[in-house]
Amino acid sequence: MKIPSTVFIYTIVYSYYLVASALEADFYKLLDVQRDADNREIRKAFKRLALKVHPDKNPDDPDAHEKFLRLNRAYEVLKDEDLRKKYDEFGEEGLKDDFKGGKYESWKFYQQNFGIYDDDQEIITLSRSDFEQAVANTRDIWFINFYSAHCGHCHELAPTWREVAAQLEGVVRIGAVNCEDDWMLCRQQGIRSYPSLLLYPKAEKFQGSRTVESLVKAALRELKVRSHALTTSNMDATVRSFGEKPWLISYCTDHGEDCLNPTDCLKLAAILEGLVSVGHVDCAKESRLCGELNIDVSQIVFHNGPPRTADARVLIDSLNPAEIATHVLHQLPENTLLDAQSFENARAELKAGKCLPWLMHFTNGETTQIELRKLPAMLSGHVNVGKVDCRSTPQACSYLHIHKYPTFVIFKPGGGYEIHHGRASAHDVAAFAKDCSHTSVRVLTPDDFPEPVQLREQLWFVDFFAPWCPPCMRLLPEFRKASKLINIGTEVNFGTVDCTIFNSLCDQMGVRSYPTTLFYNNSVAHKFQGNHDASSIIEFAKDVLDPPVIALTGSEFETRVSGKSSKELWFVDYYTPWCPPCMQMMPEWRKFAKALKGKPDVYVASLDCQAYGATCREQGVGSYPSVRLYAAGRAGTAQQAEFSSWFRNAQNFLTWAQDYLPSKVITLNNQNFAQSVLASKKPWVIDFYANWCGPCQQFAPEFEKVAEALDGKVQVGRIDCAQHNICQKAYIQGYPTIRFYKGSNGQSLQEMFGVNIRYTGRAADTINDINIKLADYYIRSRDEL
Structure with missing residues (x-):
């Protein structure tokens, strides 16, 4: 049957629409996951779709390859926390410099090999x-x-x-x-x-x-616990050494049946560490002790107190360590239950600084995981542990915006608190409580805005985050660490805002992706750009208070750059706040500026082309970021050069800038090497390099530091081995090679080969090795005299 042309055209258009939709769909929609999906959910969703739409399974679909490339790209981006943050903030535009993609595996790989332990609860x-x-x-x-x-x-x-x-x-x-x-x-x-x-x-x-x-x-072998071998002679002393703590003891009769072996006793001691003491008694050897304790058959007994007391005994009918531990934990008291008044009293004492921090376990009547009874022992001496039932204390839970259970909150001296967002296991909760119980970080709510956070006299670091966001969870411990380590001569406050709870506040503050971290200085918000670690956070605060980069206005550009003298050298970053590569480059631009700090007549600046578009247009800036230098030697902006490398980092900026910076390193060649170096009575340090050599280019700024540090002690020079055959005569076999020439005796030239200096790529190591050679040289010189 002949198909009408209109139907045929419609089919083609509809098919094209489907392919185009698949190619343009939002990554989250493409994988059919929520924006708060964690990595395991993302991985499972991708595996499900990969097995369904893989080109190997759809050989008749001409668009299968492109569709799967798109699906694979979505997965590769969302599984990577840094790429995911850039995608959330800037969309695919923010990934251009970082992600190429284009490869995927066979269908068999996704069926058999993908995500080995995703479904294992114990791992x-x-x-x-x-x-x-x-x-x-x-x-x-x-x-x-x-x-x-x-x-x-x-x-x-x-x-x-x-x-x-x-x-x-x-x-x-x-x-x-x-x-x-x-x-x-x-x-x-x-x-x-x-x-x-x-x-x-x-x-x-x-x-x-x-x-x-x-x-x-x-x-x-890594365990630090032990199971105690109890005997008639050591029972009382051993038990006394552990106070009134309960005991779990495996009693073995001469038949040796229903006994725990030594390995299982050790496992139990580890599981119950800090809660219960674990022991074993060989009743075949210690018949008197077993008789006194009324033990006549092999059995495992939980003594709720010292074994000789009249406390109730519980017989446990199992030889499995995990099952036995569960039985024991059921015998232990639950964490202290606080009513509304006790809860308020505890918070009042904390605000007055009169007690240890409190870890509160908020429930809604659900069955509590039995292992959470370990928390008091795990936090003993550091943190109090309590339990709050939100059914009887609804006001407290409403105030804290607690809507899921269990929720763990650490309340700190001074009145601040933080909420745990990780796994609800005893180990993870205890680690959270220890980590943040003595930091100054605290949860912020809409009541804290605009004051005190935006108070002119205060400094605030505020992290806007979402609990489902992997980069957020990685940043939080570093954020806490920064709050403990920061020392900039003035107090800095640290706060967090959960944008899943206070969404309207985050919108009001201009937060579009997570985490967004703002540093408020005199009520002006500065967006943190840098690595998610404590040192970068602290460094950013210092840079805000003492900016290494000059932020130019349009009029300042005219007077300071366009009107610069011939002695000045200016580096200018032209950027816009909406440009992803611009924002990603900023931390590197600050590092570059700090590397040049102190050099006379050298300035590093930036110009916001969104705010001062007319100035940028006058300078012919057509893309962002654009990095230019305005060289010394001529006044104004007539002599300029543009940075063209794809990799915008501080090291590459320094390498690019090297030829334009004032230098204490003397450039040498075939003609002047012998006279300047070999005939010189002064010591020399020479960098033999090649202009095509990457490590040589990276070391060049470090070698400048060497020259500055050794100014007055030695002469410092460099020679390009790609252009001068003197390197062959000096038997240079690799680049860069650093050589020390101690100086001529005045009667003959020095040896061509000199002495090798240890090269690590760091100025400090090079300087140290040169100083050792210098000291040795001066000692020998005195000896000769």
Whole structure:
């Protein structure tokens, strides 16, 4: 049957529309996930779609490849916390400099190899967003498997790793890191091959046999607990040393049945550390003791107090350590329940600084995880632990905007508080409580705006975040660390705003992506741009208070740059606030400015082309960021050069600027090397380099520091080996090579070869090695005299 032409055209148009829609769809819609999806949800959604729409499964679809490229791009961006932040803030426009994409795996790979441990509850999948707080900032014992989905040995190990996790449940923490998804975390941890098994907190690599038995033994060797062998002679003294603490004891008769073996006793001691003392009695050898305790068959007994007291005994009918621990925890009291008045009293005491911080566990009558009864022991001496039922104290929960349960809140001396947004396990909650109980960070609400946050006399760092955002969760521990380490001569306050709760406030403050961190100085908000670590946060605050970059206005550009003298050298960054690459470059531009600080007549500036568009148009600026220098030697802007490298970082800026900066390094050639260096009575340090050599270019600014530091002690020079054959005569085999020439005796030229200086790429190391050579030279000179 002949198809009407109109139907045919409609079919083509409709098919094109579907393809175009798939290619243009928002990444979250493309993967069919919410904007607050975590990495595991994103990975599962991608796997589901990958198995359905992969080109291998749709050979008749001519657009299958393009569709899957788009799907894969969405996944690659959203799984990476830094790319995801840029996408949330700037859309795909913000990814142009950072992400290329274009590759994907076969359908079989997504079916069999993708996300090895995503469905294993006993194995904790870690990422950069939680590694710092859960692992690096604790003394917890972790056994972590760093793996790659492409690694055959990793897949072979998976069943063994699951069995290890089952055997060590509650004893040590078993983790996994997918190095395909978190390559930066793996690189930071020194991972070079897969699978790599590391034991923390020492970060020691496991080198033994990868059997369940060997792996479990390796983990147990890290434990600092013990199961006590109780006898007639040591029972009373051992029990007294642990006060009134309950005891869990395995009694073994001569038949040896229904006993815990030593390994299981050790596991129980680890699971119940700080809560219950664990012991074992061999009744075949200690019949008198077992008779006194009325034990005539093998049994496991929980004594709610010292074993010889009349406290109730509970017999436990299990030989599984995890089950026994659960029975024991059920015998222990729940965390202290506070009513409305007790809660207010505790907060009043905290505000007056009269008590330790309080960790409050907010519930709504739901069954509490039994392991949370460990919290008082884990936080003993550091933090009080309490429980609040929101059904009986609705006002407190409403004030704190608590809408999900369980929620954990740390209340601090002085009145501030913070809310836990991580896993609700005892270890994670305890780590959170210890980390932030003595920091100045506190939750902010709309009541805190515009004052005190925007008060002119105060400095405030405010982090606007969302709990579902991985970069936010990674930043929070660093934000707290910065609050403890910052020392800039004046008090800086730190606060956080949860934009999922106070959405209208975040909109009002111009927050469009998470995290957005603003530093308020005299009520003026400065948006933090930089790495998500404490040192970068502190450095940013210092830069705001003492700006290394001159922020020009249109009129200031005319007077200071267009009207500059011939002695001055100006570097200017032309930018707009809406330009993603401009914002990403700003921290590097500040580093560049600080590297040039103190150089006479050298200035580093920026000009906002959104605010001063007329000036930018007059200068012919057509794209952003545009980086230009206005060289010394001529007045005004007549002599200029533009930065053209794709990589806009401080090191590349310094390399580019080197030829225009005033220098103490003397440029040498074939003609003057012998007379200037070999015949000189003064010591020389020479940098033999090649203009095409990347490390040489990177070292050039460092060598300038060497020249400045050694000014007056030695002469400093450099020679381009790509242009001068003197390097062959000096037997230079690699670039850069740094040589020390001690000076001629005045009667003959020095040796051509000189003495090698250790090269590490750092000025400080080079200077140190040169000073050693100088000291040796001066000592020998005195000896000769």
